[in-house]
Amino acid sequence: MGSYGTSMAARCCVTDTRPTSNPWVVLATLLAIYIVNYADRYLITGLIGPIKAQFAIGDAMVGMLMGPAFVLLYVILGVPFARLADRTSRVQVIAAGCVLWSGATIATGMASGPISLTLARVAVGVGEAAFVAPAYSLLSDYFRPERRGLAFAILGLAAYVGQIAGQAGGPAIAAQHDWRMAFYSMGAIGLLLGFAALLLIREPRRSGSGEGTVEALPLGQLARCLVRSPAYLFMMFAFGFGVLSGVAFGYWGPELFTRAYGMDPVAVKSAFAMNFGLSGLVGMLLFGALSDRLARRSMIWPCRLSALALGAATCAILMASWAGSFGTARLAAIPAGLLGGGWSVGFMATLQYMLPPRIRAASTALFLAVTTLLGFFVGPWATGALSEMMGHDAAALRLALTLIIPFGFLSALLGWAAAGRVERDRAALHDALSIRPAAPLLARPAAEKG
Structure with missing residues (x-):
């Protein structure tokens, strides 16, 4: 084991015996790509007004564009892409995906009607x-x-920088040109970053893997292992309900404030994105630093910290939704961002700690498939559908958000429950793969515990 006197690269890298890229260059490159990833999602939320006017569509259709149209194949293909990444070059998979979604973002700006717009989002x-x-x-x-x-946490900053770029930058570009130019601009940046990833990131040897080639575990066998892990399941649904609550507010909150306070949509969405986004940036970094400090005691603490942050953030965004003025809503967005900014970090750090390297990407993809269905499919679509069903005005949208946001409390409870199983289930997952794949997952740990 290396001492504290070793170099920063040795402290950060899992292994220093092979040629790799600088870890911070890798992180910076992935962060830039992820920012564009999120900006592409939030562009449509910042441009709801002109898109609705262009194509004469309602809240339900907009909710479908935000959620189901985007999520459908995202979920279906996430696991095959991850299994490909587990067997081949993760860098090449990431770069190809970036080029593809950036081209589709440009195609969104070229849409001529609701059908072509939907296909581009897919x-x-x-x-x-x-x-x-x-x-x-x-x-x-x-x-x-x-x-x-x-x-x-640094990678997670993309959620907030991307939100600002999409919700504030998109309307700003639209005000100077038109809404289509916002999609063209973001797509062009993404294309450049996709090619940059191939030049800047080298594929490392996988930690804990002695083989040069990694054989993928059959999907059914992998799913059986994961289903028998309570910590995995609790974290998965905690993450999903947390995303459902937060994304519903993040996508529809600015539109609520525009309708409720009769203000200019560009001004409202830009101010909201800055308040919520900047506080979220700070919250993300603080959470990451605190999570690392607590992880030195035990890896259950990042998960517990996520649960506590989720419960508090849910209270804050409910307060923002019912604020009597836009000024009050902006103030409430600050604690909402600080508290909710980093909760995903604790879950993801705990998840990566639990998973054996052989199944890490595929298991993460299965985890994200469920959480994405809940958060990005159900959340935006259900909020828009409920709003349209209850009146299509500010009061209806506020009630719809009030029904969806409290799922964050359920998320907090599930996250806290997951923390108590982390070490036990980590050992069980590793044992299940190292003994025989078909062995009962929890049999050995249970016997040891006696």
């Missing part, structure tokens, strides 16, 4: 399905477990 989802699981797996081979909280 294609964005196809490309983005190739990023998240391979990216977390890649970073896990560049950073040690006790350093991953900060690394994942």
Whole structure:
């Protein structure tokens, strides 16, 4: 084991015996790609007004574009892409996905009607399905477990920078040109970043893997292992309900404030994105640093910290939804961002710690498939559908959000429950793969516990 006197690269990298890229260059490149990834998602939320006017569509259709149209193939293809990444080059999978979704973003700006707009959003989802699981797996081979909280927090900044770029930058570009130019601009940046990844990131040898080639575990066998892990399941649904709550507010909150306070949509969405986004950036970094510190005591603490942050953040966004003025809503967005900014980091750091390297990307993709269905499919679509059903005005949208946001409390409870099983289930997953894949997952740990 290396001492504290070793270099920063040796402290951060999981292994220093092979030629690799600088871990911070890898992280910076993935962060830039992930920012564009999120900006592409949030562009449509910042441009709801002109898109609705252009194509004469209602809230339900907009909710479908935000959720189901994007999520459908994102979920279906996420696992095959991740399994490909587990067997081949994660860098090439990420770069190809980035080029694909960026081209689809440009196609969104070229849409001539609701059908072509929907197909373009579906294609964005196809490309983005190739990023998240391979990216977390890649970073896990560049950073040690006790350093991953900060690394994942920095990567997670993309959610807030991307939100600002999409919700504030998109309307700003539209005001100077038109809404289509916002999609062209973001797509062009993504194309450049996809090619840059191939030049800047080298594929590392996978930690804990002695083989040059990794044989993928059959999907059914993998699913059986994971289903028998309570910590995995609790974290998966905690993450999903947390995303459902937060994304519903993040996508529809600015539109609520526009309708409720009769203000200029560009001004409202830009101000909201800045308040919520900047506080979220700070919250993400603070969470990552605190998570790493607590992880040195025990890896159950990042998961517990996520649960506590989720419960508090849910209270804050409910307060923002019922604020009597936009000024009050902006103030409430600050604690919402600080508290909710980093909760995903604790879950993802714990998940990567639990999973054996052989199944890390595929298991993360299965995890994200369920959480994406709940968060990005159900959340935006259900909020829009409920709003349209209850009146299609500010009051209806506020009530719809009030029904969806409290799922964050359920998320907090599940996250806290997951923390108590982390070490036991980590040992069980590793034993299940090292003994025989068909062996009962929890039999050995249970026997040891006696």
